[in-house]
Amino acid sequence: MLRRRTTRRSPAALLLLPLLLAACGDDPVGPGATPPGCYAVTLGEWSGPREAANPPSVIRLTGELGDNGMSEGRTLVAGTDPADPLLYPWSWWENPEPDSLALVFTGGFVGVTAGLRSTGDDEWRGTAQAFTDVAPAVEAEASIRLRRVSCP
Numbered sequence: 001m002l003r004r005r006t007t008r009r010s011p012a013a014l015l016l017l018p019l020l021l022a023a024c025g026d027d028p029v030g031p032g033a034t035p036p037g038c039y040a041v042t043l044g045e046w047s048g049p050r051e052a053a054n055p056p057s058v059i060r061l062t063g064e065l066g067d068n069g070m071s072e073g074r075t076l077v078a079g080t081d082p083a084d085p086l087l088y089p090w091s092w093w094e095n096p097e098p099d100s101l102a103l104v105f106t107g108g109f110v111g112v113t114a115g116l117r118s119t120g121d122d123e124w125r126g127t128a129q130a131f132t133d134v135a136p137a138v139e140a141e142a143s144i145r146l147r148r149v150s151c152p
Helices: 012-022
Strands: 037-043 058-065 075-079 090-094 100-106 110-120 123-132 138-149
Touching: 110 138
Parallel strands: none
Antiparallel strands: 037 058, 037 138, 058 075, 075 090, 090 100, 100 110, 110 123, 123 138
């Protein structure tokens, strides 16, 4: 009897469901209303191997809404330095609840999500998860810190 080998797929949408639902409201930024600006990104050591690339070391949370693909209607994240580029075609941020921040960096099949909480003084801390559309969906985790900096 021949057995066909199958790869179990886990939809990345399940990981992003809370973000997708939050994006349906009238306010594209959400209740926490983090002011747009530039943030230094510090990642801890990843818990294991992953396909996803790291986000850039400095990002800009814009007030602009995306107009294509997965970022359509979402508040965009941009890179700030061509030498340290944002490697994902779709990246956005939102505040799903007060004092929280959610980031998504994705190419559709792999990426990084992050859930952060405000620690005050323009700083956010939380956990980043590298994901893929192939099970296990979450490949690795790392601590993540955002600290507000001047935009270049």
